[in-house]
Amino acid sequence: MRRRRFLTGLGGLAATGLATDLVLDSQERFQRAAVMIASAPSYGHDLESIIRSGLSELDIGRAEVRGKTILLKPNLVEPCRDAPQVNTHPLVVRASAEVFRSWGARRVLVGEGPGHCRDTRLVLEESGMADVLAEARLEFIDLNHDDLELVLNGLRRTKLSHLALPATLGKVDWIVSLPKMKTHHWAGVTLSMKNLFGVMPGVHYGWPKNVLHHAGIARSILDITATVRPHLAIVDGIVGMEGDGPIMGSACPAGVLVMGRNLPAVDSTCARLMRIDPWRIEHLALASGRLGPIAANHIEQRGESIGAMSRAFGLLEHFSSARMSG
Amino acid sequence: MHGEDAARQAASWLASVQRPDGSVPSSQVTSAPGWTTAHALLLWQGLGGCERMRHRAREWLLRTEGRRQTVEDGERGVAGHDVGLAGWPWVAGTHSWIEPTAMAIIALCAEGDRNHPRVVEGIRLIRDRAIRGGGWNYGNPAVFGRTLRPQPGPTGVALVALAAYGPVDDSIVAQARNYLLRSLPTIHSAISVGWGVLGLAAHQAYPSEADSWLEAAHERCREHRDSTVGLSLLLRAASGQSWTNGIGESRARPGIGAMRAEGIKR
Numbered sequence: 303m304r305r306r307r308f309l310t311g312l313g314g315l316a317a318t319g320l321a322t323d324l325v326l327d328s329q330e331r332f333q334r335a336a337v338m339i340a341s342a343p344s345y346g347h348d349l350e351s352i353i354r355s356g357l358s359e360l361d362i363g364r365a366e367v368r369g370k371t372i373l374l375k376p377n378l379v380e381p382c383r384d385a386p387q388v389n390t391h392p393l394v395v396r397a398s399a400e401v402f403r404s405w406g407a408r409r410v411l412v413g414e415g416p417g418h419c420r421d422t423r424l425v426l427e428e429s430g431m432a433d434v435l436a437e438a439r440l441e442f443i444d445l446n447h448d449d450l451e452l453v454l455n456g457l458r459r460t461k462l463s464h465l466a467l468p469a470t471l472g473k474v475d476w477i478v479s480l481p482k483m484k485t486h487h488w489a490g491v492t493l494s495m496k497n498l499f500g501v502m503p504g505v506h507y508g509w510p511k512n513v514l515h516h517a518g519i520a521r522s523i524l525d526i527t528a529t530v531r532p533h534l535a536i537v538d539g540i541v542g543m544e545g546d547g548p549i550m551g552s553a554c555p556a557g558v559l560v561m562g563r564n565l566p567a568v569d570s571t572c573a574r575l576m577r578i579d580p581w582r583i584e585h586l587a588l589a590s591g592r593l594g595p596i597a598a599n600h601i602e603q604r605g606e607s608i609g610a611m612s613r614a615f616g617l618l619e620h621f622s623s624a625r626m627s628g
Numbered sequence: 629m630h631g632e633d634a635a636r637q638a639a640s641w642l643a644s645v646q647r648p649d650g651s652v653p654s655s656q657v658t659s660a661p662g663w664t665t666a667h668a669l670l671l672w673q674g675l676g677g678c679e680r681m682r683h684r685a686r687e688w689l690l691r692t693e694g695r696r697q698t699v700e701d702g703e704r705g706v707a708g709h710d711v712g713l714a715g716w717p718w719v720a721g722t723h724s725w726i727e728p729t730a731m732a733i734i735a736l737c738a739e740g741d742r743n744h745p746r747v748v749e750g751i752r753l754i755r756d757r758a759i760r761g762g763g764w765n766y767g768n769p770a771v772f773g774r775t776l777r778p779q780p781g782p783t784g785v786a787l788v789a790l791a792a793y794g795p796v797d798d799s800i801v802a803q804a805r806n807y808l809l810r811s812l813p814t815i816h817s818a819i820s821v822g823w824g825v826l827g828l829a830a831h832q833a834y835p836s837e838a839d840s841w842l843e844a845a846h847e848r849c850r851e852h853r854d855s856t857v858g859l860s861l862l863l864r865a866a867s868g869q870s871w872t873n874g875i876g877e878s879r880a881r882p883g884i885g886a887m888r889a890e891g892i893k894r
Contacts, residue, residue: 381779418766420727421781423858424817450657466658487772505654506661508718508725509766516695516722550774618772 330591335567336360336602339575339611340559342540349397349559350404353536356561357401359604362534368406370475373443374398375532377481377497378414380549381421381428387543387553389425390482392434394538394559398480399440413470415445415500417510418549422446443470446504457528459521459588462513465529466506476533477501479565483539483556483572485547489519490583490621491576492548493569494535498526520585527565527593535568536561539575544615551616558611566594567601574598574608574626576615582624635675642668643681650688661719665689666731673738686739689732690746692716694724708770715753725767726782729753730789737792751793754786755800762803778807780815784823791830805833812841821845822861829865842866 340356342349357363376390399410412435416425422444426432435442448468455462471477481497489496499511499522507513514522537560544554558575562568566589570580580586580596590596617625646652651662669685672678694717699707715729733750741747759769763778764786770776783804790796808824815821822845825838846862849855 380777382777419779419781420766421779421817421819423852423855424779424781424815424820427815427817450655452657466655504718506658506719508661508663508722509727510725510768512717512722512725513719546772546774549776550771 330595330597330600333591333595334600334602335562335564335595336604337560337562337564337567337571338604339571339606339608340561341557341606341611342559343557345391345393345540349393350400352559353394353397353561354401354404356536356559356605357534360561360563362563364405367402367476369408370402371409371473372402372407372411372476372478373470373474374410374412374478374480375445375497375501376412376414376431377484377492377500377548378416378422378425378429378431379500380416380418381424383428385553387482387484387541387551388549389429389431390480390538391540392429392431394536394540395431395480396434396438396440398478398536399438409441411441411443411470411474413443413445413448413468413501415448415468415502415504417499417504420446420504420509443468445470445501446509448503450503450506453529455525455529456531457525457592459524460514460517462517462522462525465525466503467530468501468503471501471530477530479532479535481535481537482548483537483542483558483560483576485544485551485576485578485615485617485621487546487548487618487621488515489523489585490624491569491573491578491586493537493572494532494565495523495527495569495585495589498523498530498532501530502526520588523585524588524593527589532565534561534563535565537568537572539572542576542615544576544617546618554613554615556611556613556615558606564594566590566596570596570598571601571603571608575612577612577626578615578617578621578624579626632675635671639668639671639675639678642671643678646681646684650684650686651692652685662688662692663716663718663728663731665692666716666728666735669735670731670738673735682739686736686741689716689736690741690744692720692732693746694729695722697723705773706771708768708773708775710753710756713749713753713756715750723767724753726754726757726764727766727785729767730782730785733789734785734792737789742793747793751790754789758786758800758804762807764804778804778811780808780811780820780824782823783808784820784825784827787827788823788830797831801831805831809833809835813837815841816845816848818845818849818855818858818862822858822865825865826861829868834868839866 338356338359378389382388445468450466452464479494479497484492486492539556539558542554542556543551545551573580652665652668654664672682693714697711715724716732759778763783765779812824
């Protein structure tokens, strides 16, 4: 913790405060959520069918999607041509878009505000996303440079009274978080909740979005999730990242797509698939009881079992205590 | 509208949103952050006049610095750079990063502040943040002992800032030049190509192939109607001007006529 606090300015996270939070957060007994784990061995498989079946298992279908404007928010963090484990794979984005289109969505957009690169176009081109967006005729919104709206911070776990958000978020019916399944050297894991750092506009928060680091990464994740209130998550775990994520880690083929409406439930399921204890990931522990359930017995797992699909993602030494036992 | 008329209109608008403290906010929705102040100052300098706004912007820049941090035993390897140096942040109260530091240095050097201690420290910061192997990214050369990847945009703007401070030809500059010469031929994104070529030109390393890089980036840029920043950088790079020449008539090169016409139309 000392090392993390050093760079991020977490400062205010006193041990007693965290203990109080954890007592409160254990009260998630009235919360339940369903999470779908779908086997997807490679990007060459029929991802559209896998996602359609997975969402259907969650009772999401045409009746709910028809007529909606849907924003897909992938994780495009850096321009990397030779490291496919860094960014959400373009074919996962395309397959998700085609599912929503086939169910009658009025419009499907893709939006992202990369945290490490001011030149969003470069990230799109280097990640292969630009070609897929063009082929699939998908409109892209650069959330770093969108018009801004100031909104009240929905949770106030940080000291930030308001959050500046891209105006596009207020113009869509659904926001779908489409992260990569990765370890993260400050946050432990980066999944559907941490992915939402990418909606925060760089023109207001900088590159990197250092304001949120100083406000506290875990607490910022909670505030953003509570304020943006995404409707769905589809996690690209076909090839994830282990070790020194979110940028410099190694590829880790996990062969899964994980889906669900409740983001803490989805992310804690992903953590278990990575053999990481979600209770030892600060933002997940803090989310419990506030934003959703993370306890295994409060999450209804559909599709594949965690036991069959999990594999141990490598962890940096300072997160080694987060490894699930057994 | 003639280009200079449009620029003067933009300068007047920027003056109208300048805050009493001298900063020019990045959005009309909020009063901060003010990293855009250096950009406004460069426009006012280029057009000439605008002394009162320039003075207030310069004072604000000199007062604004990134947060310094302290290093405890064993922590140097976490950050990979000297966290005690201060340049300029994107947002007040946060750490210093490459682009706002470089832009502030470019603007302040053009104001005659080349020897100001803030500029001198900013130059030290830029050099300290250079990535082993060549170039810069947003400002993190390494984390947890792992060297991070350079990017052409920050590399270009850092090279321009070093040139604005004074002629320098050392291994940091040479490695950055080499990185750009390796990476730019395969990149078509306007902002990255524009800054990359400007960085090379600032160190007299404009290669003969650069015109074709700019043309290819311009072709790609035309597909995206929201590419004003990219187009502006391409035009600037194609003009053959250095940043210290101000905004005036540019030296047109064959093959970039379409790009200039497109810029004027917009």
